[in-house]
Amino acid sequence: MSLLNFRKAAPAPDTTAPTPEMEALLQGYSIEVMPRTAQKVDDFRALLPQGTRVYIAHIEGTPIDDMVATAARLRAEGFDPMPHFPARIIRDVATLEDWIARYRGEADITQALLLAGGVDKPHGDFHSSMQLMETGLFDKAGVTRLHVAGHPEGNRDIDPDGGDAMVSEALRWKQDFANRSDAQMALATQFLFEAETAITWADRLKAEGITLPIHLGIAGPAKLQTLIKFAIACGVGKSLSVLQKRAKDVTKLLLPFEPGEIMGDLAAHKAANPDSLIEAIHFFPLGGIKTNAKWAIANGGASTVPANPDADI
Template sequence: MSYAEIHPNWETLSNDILDGYSLEITAKDVASLREAAPKIAPQTPIAVTFLPGEEMEARIAAVKAVRELGFEPMPHVSARRLTSAKVFEDMIKRVTSESGVKRLFVIAGDPPQPEGPFEDSLQVIRTGVLEQNGIKAIGIAGHPEGHPNVSKDELWVWMENKIAEIRQRGMLPIIVTQFGFSAEPFLDWLEEMRARGIDAPVRVGVPGPAGIKRLLGFAARCGVGASAAVMAKYGVSLTQLMGTAGPNKLVTAIDQGLDYERHGRVRLHFYPFGGLSKTLDWIHEFSEHRR
């Protein structure tokens, strides 16, 4: 199977770091997505999150909207938030039959105790439900700055096991990382991953432009490094919490540091944090400036 089957130009993308980016939305962002749609290239991958407090019907409606607008939906599945195997199976059957979903992003999720039968993402992958319903690719999480509950060595083992299971089942793995504020952890992690022989394509998580307090709030919740030194590199002073910040310095540093021989093929995945239109405006402005 070729990655072209699930992203038509993945294997022919240019070396422009902004070529072939993906986006993330929540079920509440459908109106914003419709408004911003003319700014987004056709077939752009758009992930739909699996947040607590959102109804399954709202998530499925968001997936449908992504497809209807001409983009490629990638719904999230949060293993520990699935209350039953039936809820999971019904969701997969509906998003594949009603919206032509070919890819999913499968994570363990945040609850310390599972709300149903699934402890982790590997259990979800092993059900057989995904390939039986025509899923072609599975996104899994990458943690360049580590995970608060899992050691670095364990993270690599989990990644290797999930990739092996996905491929054994005839699907393709894609790694999507947590967002960050500094290029160095991304580049070091990519180099170590390739040195370990992990050749799956990677989407590096980038925060869209947002209020500084909002960015720091998301960082705190997600365990992302946001020290004074890191934020200074990003262009933010922690003594000045007013205003907004964009990822100009981060994306430039990633672009300048990437060596496709050492880091493999890498694309960007934007976390808009509710500011979808602002993120797309930033992408277009940054692209024009580069030209």
């Protein structure tokens, strides 16, 4: 007789039941796609609430034509596209002006995420998001909402010594820009896995006079191995230990990781501290946008439920 007949049933996935606090935090969440992943979705209206902000990641080598086409499609389907502008792959002012004009003309974008970009050597004149803002081209074109990077766990590309002196200096500049401009600004962060890290960071920023709201990056449901791979590649810091600890538990190793625990902790904190800088959640759908969207809906993250959240993509 096979020993397989005596195997214990796999434990249920690690989930946290939705609460009114979690539903409140999930209202207005955003999610991220790339042109090549967007192509796999037949209709975003089957997955996301109408009006959802959808960031479009611009990876080095992605043609601007594909980026603009994705933004135009999302707009046509009733969503609010927010394309990335990675400074280090934009060659010059003329290129930047052309990109903005195309996004405005073909997809009616009024918002953008400005980043340095994950490229070691700049392709041209720009190396930071601050330089992009200083051109004045976004304001001139009517792009009124600008999100910039926030780093709850630091960023070794900016501060190689593991500190945060340069990150803090850049953040103060961005706060000053918000103070002296009409731009609606917010900090969009890399994903992390520990609520305490995010809360401590947000409290520290507020104490230092930063008022920019935080749109906190959270990884959507995915295989544990997938999350660990992306976390290492993206430079996730201290909170990576949450995944490493889980990986040591063989009963959980093969189960999908879901963000219920961190979301529950963040929601409870936000409910108790409504003036926290943590304003919204931004999902990185590392396990697939359909999986992420269904999790968000199940946990209250939809003001209107999509027509068919179980649609195949």
